[in-house]
Amino acid sequence: MRNRIMLLLTVAFAALLAWNLKNILLGLPDEARQDAVYRILYFHAPAAMVGLTGFGVGMVFSGIYLATKNLYWDTLAASTTEVSLMFAAINLVTGSIWGRQQWGVWWAWDARLTSMLVCWLIFAGYLMLRRAIDEPDTRARLSAVVSLFGTVNAWFVYKVIEWFPRLQHPGPVLSFRTGGKIDRALETPFYWNVLALCLLAVVLVMIRMRQESLTREIDSLRRLAHA
Amino acid sequence: MNANFEYLCYGLMAAWLIVALYVLLLGLRESKLRRELDRVRQMVEPRSK
Amino acid sequence: MSLFLRQSLTIAGKDLRAEWRTKEALNASLAFSMVILVLFSFALDPNPEMMQEFSGGLLWLVFLFAGALVLNRSFAREMQNDCLDALLASPVPPAALFIGKALANYALLMTLELVCLAEFGILFNVRWLANVGPLMIVMAVGTWALTVVGTLFSALTVNLRLREVMLPVLVYPMMVPPMMAAMILTTDLLAGTALGPGNMLWIRVLVGFDLVFTLLGVSFVDTVLVG
Incomplete structure (x- = not known):
């Protein structure tokens, strides 16, 4: 059942992605100042959205773990954070490539990318911490606290870095931030791509969860073997 | 076709x-886990019979 | 409440007394900070204009690096003879233990920072006495940010194999928002700009960070130490 859902979601993701790629690459006109390269942003920004949301969702799962002490929520939190870290990496790399084309440098210390990098480092620390602890309950408890602190901190980073002098980022363009200055034809593929990446995230989290249940099975069998 | x-x-x-690498990583981890699971199962099996 | 305060002060007193007898953390961090300061003079040309721009950043980097040594010892000191278990079994609640340890660390870090500041002033010819009042305020709030986050993560990493590595990996990214504020403010003050409406924002960032993370630390230290 679970594998079938996973397969279904993967197919849905692939179809949606193909359709999006066609729309974005062939259907959209080149932008006045940026020509073709602005299309990276249709992957760059959704990756950031999915990544940051994932960190937040990971924090919620960590909170639920702390409230219930059920290890299921811990593995869910770890899987979500790991997948979000991958999306954050996509955001960083595509942003850097876009910056290379637009600003001439790979890394311009622009505000959003820098805050994403800091978030990335925080949650990379979270995964490193998980590897350093063997005992499942301790690992779950401590990493849940790190996830909570990390997410609150990520919010601080995100807010504060905007005020730092000399850090620039292209202003908001989506209509929910600006009140509708962008053409609908440009905006619609963007949201479809957010959906596509969300599907991908869900599939990856599910794969990751299956692995965690395998690990648990191995652990319990091993305990049986040594008993 | 333009330069950028x-x-x-x-x-x-x-x-x-990046996605491909991550999926590859997941795949490798999964196959390692499956092998480990088989190994542990074999360790347990003779005892349960 | 007064009981809580008394317990915290007892813990702080105990820590400071232990530190005073061995001076292990303070000596190491002072020597370390001195070495970093000397190395900085080779890393960049210490001429007055350059120093005006970099002084705040350099100073806080020294505090951060040397501070990690102090913070690492804070809970690691209790590992010998299972002192941590004894402390947790005592009637002192974990929150009081945390505040007490934080106060002791705060005193040590402030001592370290004042010595560093004096050294820094002499070695790099920075006139910090001109604005000493506001500078002390910035150092006081900035150091508390480092102290609460550092103390909590010191408790979190105390049982890990990779304790010395994990503490900086987890704490440094989290210190980005307060360090950004503290660096800007310190650079301003050392360059002769007074605290005013222009940089009040950064004081607010520091105070906000202090409040949020003190609250988080007090509420989650239970989870970290006991479970």
Whole structure:
């Protein structure tokens, strides 16, 4: 059942992605100042959205773990954070490539990318911490606290870095931030791509969860073997 | 076709390369786990018979 | 409440007394900070204009690096003879233990920072006495940010194999928002700009960070130490 859902979601993701790629690459006109390269942003920004949301969702799962002490929520939190870290990496790399084309440098210390990098480092620390602890309950408890602190901190980073002098980022363009200055034809593929990446995230989290249940099975069998 | 189409390609390639690498990593981890599971199962099996 | 305060002060007193007898953390961090300061003079040309721009950043980097040594010892000191278990079994609640340890660390870090500041002033010819009042305020709030986050993560990493590595990996990214504020403010003050409406924002960032993370630390230290 679970594998079938996973397969279904993967197919849905692939179809949606193909359709999006066609729309974005062939259907959209080149932008006045940026020509073709602005299309990276249709992957760059959704990756950031999915990544940051994932960190937040990971924090919620960590909170639920702390409230219930059920290890299921811990593995869910770890899987979500790991997948979000991958999306954050996509955001960083595509942003850097876009910056290379637009600003001439790979890394311009622009505000959003820098805050994403800091978030990335925080949650990379979270995964490193998980590897350093063997005992499942301790690992779950401590990493849940790190996830909570990390997410609150990520919010601080995100807010504060905007005020730092000399850090620039292209202003908001989506209509929910600006009140509708962008053409609908440009905006619609963007949201479809957010959906596509969300599907991908869900599939990856599910794969990751299956692995965690395998690990648990191995652990319990091993305990049986040594008993 | 213009010059910065090149960077668009790099960007998309990089993005999906990261996904591919992550999936590869997941696959490797999964096969390692499955092998481990088989090994442990064999360890347990003779005892349960 | 007064009981809580008394317990915290007892813990702080105990820590400071232990530190005073061995001076292990303070000596190491002072020597370390001195070495960093000397190395900085080779890393960049210490001429007055350059120093005006970099002084705040350099100073806080020294505090951060040397501070990690102090913070690492804070809970690691209790590992010998299972002192941590004894402390947790005592009637002192974990929150009081945390505040007490934080106060002791705060005193040590402030001592370290004042010595560093004096050294820094002499070695790099920075006139910090001109604005000493506001500078002390910035150092006081900035150091508390480092102290609460550092103390909590010191408790979190105390049982890990990779304790010395994990503490900086987890704490440094989290210190980005307060360090950004503290660096800007310190650079301003050392360059002769007074605290005013222009940089009040950064004081607010520091105070906000202090409040949020003190609250988080007090509420989650239970989870970290006991479970």
